[in-house]
Amino acid sequence: MASRAGTSTAVVSYVLNNGPRPVSETLRARVISAIDELNYRPDLRARALRRPRRWRQIGLLVPDLMLPLFGEFVGRIEVEARARDHLTMIGNTGYDPERELEFATAFAEVGIDGLVVIGAANPQQTAKLCVQERIPVVWMHSVRGEVATEIVGIDHVQAGELVARHLRDVHGCSEMVFVGGWTAADVEHGDRETVHQRFIGVATVAGDGVRAVRTDLTPGGAYAAVSHCLRDAADPPHAFVVGTFGQTAATIRAVIDAGYAIPGDIRVVGFDGSDNDYGVFRLTAAQQPVDAIAHRALAELLGDVVPDLGALEPTLRVGNTCGC
Template identity: 25%
Template structure:
């Protein structure tokens, strides 16, 4: 495939194709640029400079993956958040252990550029790809189209932290984690428990925990802002629950960041955690153990999510054709001070959780 083929498909000269690919030296009208990029996408054209590097075998090895790519859902600000930063750290640590290297990190929407897509998403460029925080339930339209194109190019694709259809994945069970958190609050005697965070499987776990204890679901105690479980959302939206005629005595926060925001707002309102409102989060980010009060939370094995994803890529490259499997890593309730049970940090097993006596709050 050459620039001449692209030029013929787009109905332009090879010089125009070169200007588009190299972003100069001459400008090209937006309409012509779109025609050229459409031809690039349809033909799967890749500049020769990359093909020359690839023929050297620099990025592959018979022993398995040596360089792999990471495609990330969301925006670049995702890596400013400790939860995702720890997963990324796990990816790099395991890659170093396996003598692998990250070839690139790109955000999903960036790959709408067909030149960039064809440059990076190719079996001669990488031997595997991690889809990181790319969720089938949230990504539609152009994003879903990009994922479909990735899967048409690469066989070795593994999801980390979220699932995409039947692709192999390394995840944790959000519903189960929420169930643990809410069950703990129920076992402490709370009956009006708020839910604050994104609308996903965590709400399912919340509802199941209430059902298991014979408590009716009350939608007035549920607040599901459309953002990404951030501290700002907790700070702003806890007021929705506080303004209820009969506000909750406890809140399940869908992330520790949400819990941090809630605690800040409650402090400004003159309310104390856990005396006026108990709280449990999810994630166990590093800050959780140093808050005042220390945050009770469900620990997610964040670094292990990334590490298992890399290991799965490595093993699938070494043994192509084996059936796809997914791994669900366990979570652990860590009891600290924000729930009102007091005492030092404690790891609680599922059996101990179900056996906890109920008290009145």
């Protein structure tokens, strides 16, 4: 490039870095012309390595920023990372394996110092990329398939047991319907692994007293499936257990539109979701310790001493949809 512009490499560097020494407009124009002719693009990672940085960067892959749980995770991780002088780059994967790998590749090209993956849909390829690029990676919430390291999150089977046990022991519910799908035939892009684990937990407690209404994990899918269930049932079930928070409102609407009262006729419980004490219904739900999960994930990623916060376990937030 210097020879194309008829100058020295030092002058080219002054133009690219806007200093530290001044360059005449005529010479600057020649350098810029050579840059355009050669289609030169600076190596941003190499440039970053040459200068001291206060801020480092982590990548965060999240399945759906519209869902409250994942929004809470993002907010907490951003706070935890900023406290450690790390900026957070966010990619919304939509549980799409190709999009997940695309974001991970782009983050690696930018030069992230670590990657957090929430709800991984393509862990094998993402993990392979991180090994190649020497990028530390931590997995949170759920993973489609297997990974070599521990997933930072709760036991979703335990969460299913928690809500089912409350319905059975406190409210005497012996007939429950679980709303959700967990196979590729049910849903292509969605948190089907977590839903399946929650169903296993409910079935462990309820036994033959639970049956599943399979959906595609969308609100519309839940509304149609629950409406069909109630339309064909001689007697309504004692309770609906909704596998994802995103389908809870649609399930409640379907129950009401079918002419039943909540919780008088049918009880509804679910998972996740933030506190809302000002709506007509306050959902009874198994909750995840978001702050503790985010804190542990960032500690593992950045090589801090992992805090002894005890087991990461779900807790039951009692509202009025169960009858309490």
